[in-house]
Amino acid sequence: MKKTLIASAIAAATFSGSALAQMEMSASELAAKMDSMPTVYGNIQLAVAHRDVEDAGSEIGHYDNGSTIGFKHDHEIAPGITGFFKAELEFDADDKAGNGGLNAFDEAYIGVKGDSFGQVWVGSDDSTYESAVDEIANYYEYAALSVGGSYDTGEGDLIQYSTPSFGGLALHGAVQFNGDGDKGEKSYPYQLAATYSVDAFELAVAMDSNDGDRAYSSNVDGSSVNNENTYGVRGSYTAGDLRVTAQYQTRKDVGDSWGLFGGYSIGANTFALSYEFADADNTDEETSTITAQALHNLSDNMYVYVEGYLNNADSGVADVDTTDLVVGAVYYF
Structure with missing residues (x-):
């Protein structure tokens, strides 16, 4: 038993x-x-913006400010070599009527990277020039009155490459493949950049050949102003919670632009202030924008902000001030 x-x-x-x-x-x-x-991520960005144009009245609106949902993934192809992809789709979170759901996209690319050879990726992404130099306009949430740079190459059909860092120095390049059947004319505009980082200091120089049509993979319609290159330089200094940036861009027979930026974080709060100025060639046109931002992180997944913009556009005939006041919130995961 x-x-x-x-x-x-x-x-x-x-x-x-x-x-x-x-x-x-x-x-x-x-x-x-x-x-x-793949990793799934996304955000909803909503903002209320009030604009006042000197001698032309004012308006207020509730806007989607770039809500997206994205997917990304990477895997080991071989020891030391990683394949990756990213796709980021856009939707409007503010309007119910007539909303088509996922109605556009921001980024979509595939690539490979390795410690020995760097990174190469193909598709739609922020361009080499934009990433290297045009920091100030891209920092702010709303940025409708930011000056930005005078470069035409868009963000679509790009083949981009970045070398590994050689003692803080990295080289970057991009070619946009505009074929016979694409919007605009067949062309192969390219961008080159070099970035150098040492301790708290960053330096970047870049150029855009501007050989393509602005109507291709860009938010600007119409042909390029000219075929002259755009050149830019940026210097940034980061000390703890403080970041200071200065940048300058120029294009022959188009104009020059420069900007100064300072941002400081205190606990859950970040404060930023910048000044941007653009001077057109061969005309008396001048544009300047003062921007201020106060941002508060409510949690690891949500923040709110207030931004104010004061833009002055002097055409040589008329001098017009435009003011934007924006209150927004972002939830991301």
Whole structure:
């Protein structure tokens, strides 16, 4: 009787151990499958903006300010070589009527990277020039009155490459492939950049050949103003919670622009102030913008902000001030 009970207990323990091992194997396989799935991320950005134009009245509106949902993934192709992709789709979170859901996209590319050769990626992404030099306009949430740079190459059909860092120095390049059937004319505009980082200081220089049509993969319609290159330089200094940036851009027979930026973080709060100025060639046109921002992080996934813009546009004939006041909130995951 006792021997039978002992044998039954051993059999039960053996069966339970086998079942547990199978369950553990299934959990391990499930975890591996989960690790192989792409990361899903996104945000909803909403803002209320009031604009006042000198001698032309004012308006107020509730806007979507760039809500997106995205997917990204990377995997090891071989030791030291990683393949990756990213796709970021846009939607309007403010309007219900007539809303088409996912109605546009911001970024979509694939690529490979490795410690020994750097990174190459193909598709739609922020361009090499924009990433290297045009920091100030891209910093702010609303930025409708920011000056920005006078470069034409868009963000679509780009083939981009960045070298590894050689003691803080990295080289970057991009070519846009505009084929026969694409919007605009067949062309291959290119961008080149070099960035150097040492301790708290960053320096970047870049150029854009501007060989393409602005109507291609750009938010600006019409042909390029001219075929002259755009050149830019940026210097930034970061000391703890303080970041200071100065940048300058120029294009022959178009004009020059420059800007100064300062940002400081205190706990959950960030404050930023900048001045941008653009001077057109061959005309008396001048544009300047003063921008201030106060941003508060409510949590790791949500922040609110207030931005104010004062823009002065002097055409040589008329001098017009435009003021924007924006209150916004962003939830992201």
